[in-house]
Amino acid sequence: MKLTWYGTASIKITVGKTSLLFDPFFSLNPAIPPAHLEDFAKSTAIFITHGHFDHLMHLPTIWKQNTCLIHCGSTVCNALYRLGIPKNRIRTIAHGEELKFGSLTVRIYRSRHIKFDLPIIMKTFFNIRIIRYFKNFKIFLQANRAMPMGEVFAYEIIHKKTNILHFGSLAFDDSVQYPQNPTLLTVPYQGRSDLEKYAMSFILTFKPKAILLHHFDDTFPPISSAVNIETFIKNAKSMLPTVPVIVPNYGKPINLFESHAK
Ligand SMILES: [Zn+2]
Numbered sequence: 001m002k003l004t005w006y007g008t009a010s011i012k013i014t015v016g017k018t019s020l021l022f023d024p025f026f027s028l029n030p031a032i033p034p035a036h037l038e039d040f041a042k043s044t045a046i047f048i049t050h051g052h053f054d055h056l057m058h059l060p061t062i063w064k065q066n067t068c069l070i071h072c073g074s075t076v077c078n079a080l081y082r083l084g085i086p087k088n089r090i091r092t093i094a095h096g097e098e099l100k101f102g103s104l105t106v107r108i109y110r111s112r113h114i115k116f117d118l119p120i121i122m123k124t125f126f127n128i129r130i131i132r133y134f135k136n137f138k139i140f141l142q143a144n145r146a147m148p149m150g151e152v153f154a155y156e157i158i159h160k161k162t163n164i165l166h167f168g169s170l171a172f173d174d175s176v177q178y179p180q181n182p183t184l185l186t187v188p189y190q191g192r193s194d195l196e197k198y199a200m201s202f203i204l205t206f207k208p209k210a211i212l213l214h215h216f217d218d219t220f221p222p223i224s225s226a227v228n229i230e231t232f233i234k235n236a237k238s239m240l241p242t243v244p245v246i247v248p249n250y251g252k253p254i255n256l257f258e259s260h261a262k
Helices: 059-065 074-082 118-125 134-146 195-206 230-239
Strands: 002-005 011-015 018-022 045-047 070-072 090-092 098-101 104-110 153-159 162-166 184-188 211-214
Touching: 002 211, 018 104, 045 059, 070 074, 074 090, 184 195, 195 230, 211 230
Parallel strands: 018 045, 045 070, 070 090, 162 184, 184 211
Antiparallel strands: 002 011, 011 018, 098 104, 104 153, 153 162
16 A cells, blocks of 8 residues: 655555545645646545645646546535536545445545634734735635535545544544544644644544654645644654654655555
8 A cells, every 4th residue: 555645635545556535735835846737647536534725726627637536525515516526526425434446445434623723823824924925825815715614524544454544634523433543543733833732632542553744744835834743753752652653755655554465
């Protein structure tokens, strides 16, 4: 199983000819290389965790490179219709569904969105970066109106005896029973000023065997920021010494679970 990260929460998981895209997005920061259109082409299925623009806004380009379905909640489906994507290319999903793609199974879980705290809101909106990236800021204000958050989902991607529990935002629904001890937990590391403590308690809830950090980068300034991950990694090493923390590089596939795969 290969996992490739393209910035933000944009992730591709492939096994053989099966390739699943999650929240595909092109970097809007000139300092960060965007994915290539081919990276998001010929997918087996596309999944959306929630409707925010940094998870959705490039779908009107990406769907044309694919013949597959885009899976999302009903609010996001409606936003995608309005953005010009044909209805027969969008599938509404619900909590509890299980879908099969080649040797992969995807289970769908209701989830939640992180609550931005006041310090992070102040830091984002009272910042010189708003002027520096004003063109982006105007685009995002417009995109934000066209793309409501809608329902939030987490996905479990199962392959043989391994599973990835994937979140697009760092929160979960208390009333949902998520799989415990996943082989890999993806941790979107952005959205609060107290992330170090907050993310650790999130991780302790699921007791994963390994962690993959994503969404910590500055792919859509001035709204995103480059989050420092060093302290978190140091804390994780001392608190969870047996749980490796994977920090992906843009566009570089990571071979997962080679030792479990047989
Ligand atoms: Zn979001």
